[in-house]
Amino acid sequence: MRAHHSASDLWWLSAREAQRLIRRKRLSPVELVRACLERVQALNDTLNAYIALYAEEALREAQRLEAEAQQGAWRGPLHGIPVALKDIFATAGQPTTVGSRILRDFIPQEDAVVVHRLKEAGAILLGKLNLHEFAYGITTVNPHFGPTRNPWDTSRIPGGSSGGSAAAVASGMCPLSLGTDTGGSIRIPSALCGIVGLKPTYGRVSRRGVFPLAWSMDHAGPMARTVEDTALLLGVIAGYDPHDPGSAHRPVPNYLRNLEKGVKGMVLGVLTESALGVVDTDVETAFGEALRALEGLGAKVEEVAWPEAEGVPGAHLAILMAEASALHQRWVKERPQDYGEDVRLRLLAGLALPGTLYLKAQQVRRKATSSLLALLERVNALLLPTCPVTAPLIGAERVSIAGRSVDVRTALTRFVSPFNLTGVPALSVPWRVSHEGLPIGVQVVVKPFDETTVLQVGYALEQTAPSKGKRPPL
Structure with a gap:
């Protein structure tokens, strides 16, 4: 039997907690997506974290995933969990601007490898997040989409270049996000906004479909409110990609197994x-x-x-x-x-x-x-x-x-x-x-x-x- 949850409870729910509740049929993916969308509606005018919101598509996908869950069909560890992406990851049929005027109308033909892996794991894409233009900066003061603001003090920067990701996760507008890191662009905003951010080993996560900044130092990685959620997300996106020349052919362990050692x-x-x-x-x-x-x-x-x-x-x-x-x-x-x-x-x-x-x-x-x-x-x-x-x-x-x-x-x-x-x-x-x-x-x-x-x-x-x-x- 599904439990009743207030929207404010759901804003701060970790992905792991949501995963457990959805598995026990105590939480509906539709309810969780609606709560996130409500939070975006309330805060995004102030924080400017999202530059594209896929409200209708996200709700339709949540309904599909809920129906699958009722039948006992589970896509993977993120079944029914909302995720928002730094707008540097290619999304098929949806603009991928890289925070720029030059690519404002660029619509990729296929998803980035990590986006494909998220969808295969059952994640629901909520929208795309603001970033420093072309990921080349650490403030997320973007001249084309406006500055993203720090949820702890809106007169301050969230850091960058993944500033939209950090602000969205820190403020409860999504539980999980992906960022990129070439000179600190996951870790700086994570630190300044009070969340967890991991730059994995170079080659651990595929960068195919991620717009580059500096090919020999670009990394993609998870951003979340807890270390457990970071481990969960890394397990989904990590792994060899033969079409990324920098990708490492290494097995992916269960990152959740030894967390509490x-x-x-x-x-x-x-x-x-x-x-x-x-x-x-x-x-x-x-x-x-x-x-x-x-x-x-x-x-x-x-x-x-x-x-x-x-x-x-x-x-x-x-x-x-x-x-x-x-x-x-x-x-x-x-x-x-x-x-x-x-x-x-x-x-x-x-x-x-x-x-x-x-x-x-x-x-x-x-x-x-x-x-x-x-x-x-x-x-x-x-x-x-x-x-x-x-x-x-x-x-x-x-x-x-x-x-x-x-x-x-x-x-x-x-x-x-x-x-x-x-x-x-x-x-x-x-x-x-x-x-x-x-x-x-x-x-x-x-x-x-x-x-x-x-x-x-x-x-x-x-x-x-x-x-x-x-x-x-x-």
């Missing part, structure tokens, strides 16, 4: 204070608190050195600019007026980079990756803050960290871009809110294809986090 006996590495550099006081306090909590759960925390890290941000930027500009070369020359100013200037700067700089950056990358992999063999995981500051104000070009003025982009990417360059898995988990009421995230990094461990450590963090169960003041 804990961190007792683990060795967790922390970079030296000099390597981390200056961070906001609230972030520093929160990070120290998280480390003590993990020690209390039986982990051993020890300082580690990664001397090659110093050259990593510069190498990442050089490779990103060269690869992005190579992709956009024709459009930026023929249609410069159709780009937002920030993205246009970055693309033009990338065209002026000498090839020797790109090659030197690749040499730095090789050395940095080799030394990081050696470090990750000595510890179970590396921990650091996701971002050195909380969410900046919309329009701010600089932030103050410990009395120093720092460029926003440089600040927000500092702790995340190294793991795009090296391709290892990195997870952002919400830990607490600052004295201003803004979320602070902790980042967990592990060796390649060890997503099981990164989720295990993340789950342990989440269970002890002061921010567990906290919601934005909407």
Whole structure:
């Protein structure tokens, strides 16, 4: 017999809880989709997370899935669960704008591989979400679709480029989303909006049908309100794709199986204070608190050195600019007026980079990756803050960290871009809110294809986090 649920209960239901209720026929997929659509109707004018809503299609699909469930036919682990996508994933027959004017009317012929896998697993596509134009930025202040706002403080950015995804999940407009991450674009908005975001190992998740930014550093990954939901979603989208040249032929484990094993006996590495550099006081306090909590759960925390890290941000930027500009070369020359100013200037700067700089950056990358992999063999995981500051104000070009003025982009990417360059898995988990009421995230990094461990450590963090169960003041 179906239970009665208020819409507000359903906004905050995890995907795993919804999955269990739907399986027991205690919750209708139609009811769940209607609750999400009601939330979008109430909040999207303020937050501007969705740029396309598939209300009628989603309700029709929910009715089909409900009928199948009544017959005992289950498509997969996401049967009846609503999902919204960053508008960078190809959706057959529906516009995929990549947050741009240039592709505003682009309608793909087929779904991205990950979208196909979501549908096969029974997910219901609610709509497409705002992003920084062409995913080339970290604010989601989009000149064509307007800025997405942070649910914790609407005067602030949600981060980017997957800002619409983070804002939608954090505010209860959908339980699950997919983002992409080339320089922190899943983890930055996850940290700033207080949700969980995972950049998997390079090659773990297919990128076929995902509009590229920098081919050698692009990753697609899950965003959710809990680590358990992140593990559930990763299990659906991960796996080899012979048509993605970067895809890895590796088996996909059950990521849910070992979540609760804990961190007792683990060795967790922390970079030296000099390597981390200056961070906001609230972030520093929160990070120290998280480390003590993990020690209390039986982990051993020890300082580690990664001397090659110093050259990593510069190498990442050089490779990103060269690869992005190579992709956009024709459009930026023929249609410069159709780009937002920030993205246009970055693309033009990338065209002026000498090839020797790109090659030197690749040499730095090789050395940095080799030394990081050696470090990750000595510890179970590396921990650091996701971002050195909380969410900046919309329009701010600089932030103050410990009395120093720092460029926003440089600040927000500092702790995340190294793991795009090296391709290892990195997870952002919400830990607490600052004295201003803004979320602070902790980042967990592990060796390649060890997503099981990164989720295990993340789950342990989440269970002890002061921010567990906290919601934005909407």
